[in-house]
Each structure stands twice: as structure tokens, then as C-alpha cells.
Amino acid sequence: MRIVTDSGTDLGLSSEQLNELNISVAPLVVTLEGKSYREGLDITPEEFYPLLEASKQLPITSQPSVGAFAEVYKSVAANDPDILSIHMSSGLSGTLNSAQAAAKLVPEANITHIDTKTLSAAAGWQVKAAAAAAKAGWAKDQILALLKRISDASDSIYTLKELKYLIHGGRISHLTGTIASLLDIKPMIGVEKKGGTYIQLGRVRTFNKAMEGLVDLIARQHPEGSALRIQVLHAFNPEGASKLHDLIDARFKCTWLPGGPMSLVLGAHTGPSMVGIAFAPEGVFAEIP
Known part of the structure; x- marks a missing residue:
């Protein structure tokens, strides 16, 4: 079983750690003064905030596109069709909706979507717990129960x-x-x-x-x-x-x-x-x- 998430879950992991835990991250996008940046790929926080403070415009953000999610799912499913797709709150972002739409384009994958109902570090705790449990061979139902306990407590x-x-x-x-x-x-x-x-x-x-x-x-x-x-x-x-x-x-x-x-x-x-x-x-x- 593999894990897919979005960059709004703030995992704080290196590329090597992500690979070790079988986690794939779809980047959120920020647009400032007409230029769009994929988080973690095109711009860092150290580069972004000086631009934000110097700008006369306010930023626009967007979730990963359906196509971007579909590409991630296809790549992951080539190694393992069973995927837990864990995302920042649907009450604050359209990211989960985008992921669910993308899943319909990848019929070869068996994708279970999880709404963390939170964001940033607390959402990342759920992602990392799911990855560790999946790597240890836990059944999906066990992992989902664990994530609910973490969600309820965090x-x-x-x-x-x-x-x-x-x-x-x-x-x-x-x-x-x-x-x-x-x-x-x-x-x-x-x-x-x-x-x-x-x-x-x-x-x-x-x-x-x-x-x-x-x-x-x-x-x-x-x-x-x-x-x-x-x-x-x-x-x-x-x-x-x-x-x-x-x-x-x-x-x-x-x-x-x-x-x-x-x-x-x-x-x-x-x-x-x-x-x-x-x-x-x-x-x-x-x-x-």
C-alpha cells in the first residue's frame, strides 16, 4: 500500500524519507503577480515571503489539478495499485475534490480518500502514521481506525x-x-x-x-x-x-x-x-x- 498526499500537510520530510515511507506529494500552487509556482518544486518559503512583502498584489492559491493528481496516481499504481490518498481539510481547500476526480481517470488504482479535517502539521501526523503502519503491513481498516484516533485527539x-x-x-x-x-x-x-x-x-x-x-x-x-x-x-x-x-x-x-x-x-x-x-x-x- 502506498500513500499520496498534498503539500498542505506539512510533512517536513526529505526526498529520501518520502521514498523510504512510500509517500508521494502533489504540490499546491501559488500565483503572485501573474507567475505560478509549484510548492516544493519552483519556490521555497525563503524565496516566497520577500516576494509577497514586496508585491502590490495579493497571492492566489490553487489545489493540484485533476491532471496532476492523475499523473501521481498512475505513477504510484505502476508499483502498487492500493493507495491511501490523505489530504488537507475539504472545508478549507478543494484539494480533496480534485484528488477524487482524478481517481476516476485511473481505474487501475484502488484509491481510498481520507479527509484529515485539518491542515499543516496535524494533517501531516496522519499521513506519516498511515505510511508507517502501511509499511509495517497493517490492514487498511486498522490504518483508518488509527487515523481517526489521531484526528480526534489532535x-x-x-x-x-x-x-x-x-x-x-x-x-x-x-x-x-x-x-x-x-x-x-x-x-x-x-x-x-x-x-x-x-x-x-x-x-x-x-x-x-x-x-x-x-x-x-x-x-x-x-x-x-x-x-x-x-x-x-x-x-x-x-x-x-x-x-x-x-x-x-x-x-x-x-x-x-x-x-x-x-x-x-x-x-x-x-x-x-x-x-x-x-x-x-x-x-x-x-x-x-
């Missing part, structure tokens, strides 16, 4: 300094976003599990208070000192991510996964200041091979 929350990117991308109410911008309010945003869409979890006046608020949100779900799996990612704000890391580390017993830049296509919707957290009880991952 959460994603984030904050940012400016709202114009979320407003432009349609991920937040234009009216609410405009008012918040005028008042210089910093929102705390999460991903709800039913539809996999963004929800506002609070708002404060300063970015530092917003980062503290994110840690308070974790503490509402898990008592201080709990053993948690934590991953902090950012758009293009390593200083903010480092401070957030320290705030979390002071209050919980953390198993830290590597931090760093998130998917630049996701960052195109938040702007460069965004910092976010994926978290879950560490015990949920104990059974992964």
Missing part, C-alpha cells in the same frame, strides 16, 4: 498580526476581518473537527498576548504538566515561533517535533507573521510502528 490553533491575507482568501468574514483590522485586534483561530473549517477562539490586542492565549487554549483541554506531542510551525516568523515554543515548554511535558516554516501556500492565506501549534496527547501515538 488540534491546530494559530495567531497572526495582520488579517488582510485571510480576508483576501475568503477564509474569514470580510466584515469581521475589517473591523478587527481597524481595532488592531489579534485573533486566535482554530480548526473545528466537524467540517474542518476555521473558527475564532478569541481575540486580544497584542501579538504577544495572542501567543500567550494560544497556550491558555491548550491548557483548557489538557492540564498543565500533561505529556503532549507538540509541533510549532510558522509562515515566516521564526522569532515568534521560538517564543511560542518557550511558552509551551514552560507549562507542559512536551515531545517536540521539528518546527520550521509551514506550507507557503497555506502561509499565503495568513501572511508572514503567522505562528501555529499542532498538539495532542503523546499516548495516542504510542501504537504507531
Whole structure:
């Protein structure tokens, strides 16, 4: 069994690691000032954000095309027709729809699609768990049950300094976003599990208070000192991510996964200041091979 995903799941793996785990990644696309870039192939976060800040235009993003997914499926099916195709939330992207349409063009493949109902690091946890279990010879039903347990236990929350990117991308109410911008309010945003869409979890006046608020949100779900799996990612704000890391580390017993830049296509919707957290009880991952 092989794994297919999209670059919005933020795996943080090298090409060699992807090959070892039998994971194929379809790149999301960002367009800025009329030029389109495939994530991970044509542009890096270090190249993208300076262009974004210098641009007078806001970016446009798109999921991998049906044709691009079909090519991935055909290539993978040539080695193994059984495929788990695991993707960022259908509530935030058309990526899953594109993948499902592509599957109809590759009848030789036996493709099971999975909606993670989240994105970035938390979605990547599901992808990597599925790959490890498949490599260990688990049956598909066992893998799907594992992914549901991880999904149910995992959460994603984030904050940012400016709202114009979320407003432009349609991920937040234009009216609410405009008012918040005028008042210089910093929102705390999460991903709800039913539809996999963004929800506002609070708002404060300063970015530092917003980062503290994110840690308070974790503490509402898990008592201080709990053993948690934590991953902090950012758009293009390593200083903010480092401070957030320290705030979390002071209050919980953390198993830290590597931090760093998130998917630049996701960052195109938040702007460069965004910092976010994926978290879950560490015990949920104990059974992964």
C-alpha cells in the first residue's frame, strides 16, 4: 500500500524519507503577480515571503489539478495499485475534490480518500502514521481506525498580526476581518473537527498576548504538566515561533517535533507573521510502528 498526499500537510520530510515511507506529494500552487509556482518544486518559503512583502498584489492559491493528481496516481499504481490518498481539510481547500476526480481517470488504482479535517502539521501526523503502519503491513481498516484516533485527539490553533491575507482568501468574514483590522485586534483561530473549517477562539490586542492565549487554549483541554506531542510551525516568523515554543515548554511535558516554516501556500492565506501549534496527547501515538 502506498500513500499520496498534498503539500498542505506539512510533512517536513526529505526526498529520501518520502521514498523510504512510500509517500508521494502533489504540490499546491501559488500565483503572485501573474507567475505560478509549484510548492516544493519552483519556490521555497525563503524565496516566497520577500516576494509577497514586496508585491502590490495579493497571492492566489490553487489545489493540484485533476491532471496532476492523475499523473501521481498512475505513477504510484505502476508499483502498487492500493493507495491511501490523505489530504488537507475539504472545508478549507478543494484539494480533496480534485484528488477524487482524478481517481476516476485511473481505474487501475484502488484509491481510498481520507479527509484529515485539518491542515499543516496535524494533517501531516496522519499521513506519516498511515505510511508507517502501511509499511509495517497493517490492514487498511486498522490504518483508518488509527487515523481517526489521531484526528480526534489532535488540534491546530494559530495567531497572526495582520488579517488582510485571510480576508483576501475568503477564509474569514470580510466584515469581521475589517473591523478587527481597524481595532488592531489579534485573533486566535482554530480548526473545528466537524467540517474542518476555521473558527475564532478569541481575540486580544497584542501579538504577544495572542501567543500567550494560544497556550491558555491548550491548557483548557489538557492540564498543565500533561505529556503532549507538540509541533510549532510558522509562515515566516521564526522569532515568534521560538517564543511560542518557550511558552509551551514552560507549562507542559512536551515531545517536540521539528518546527520550521509551514506550507507557503497555506502561509499565503495568513501572511508572514503567522505562528501555529499542532498538539495532542503523546499516548495516542504510542501504537504507531
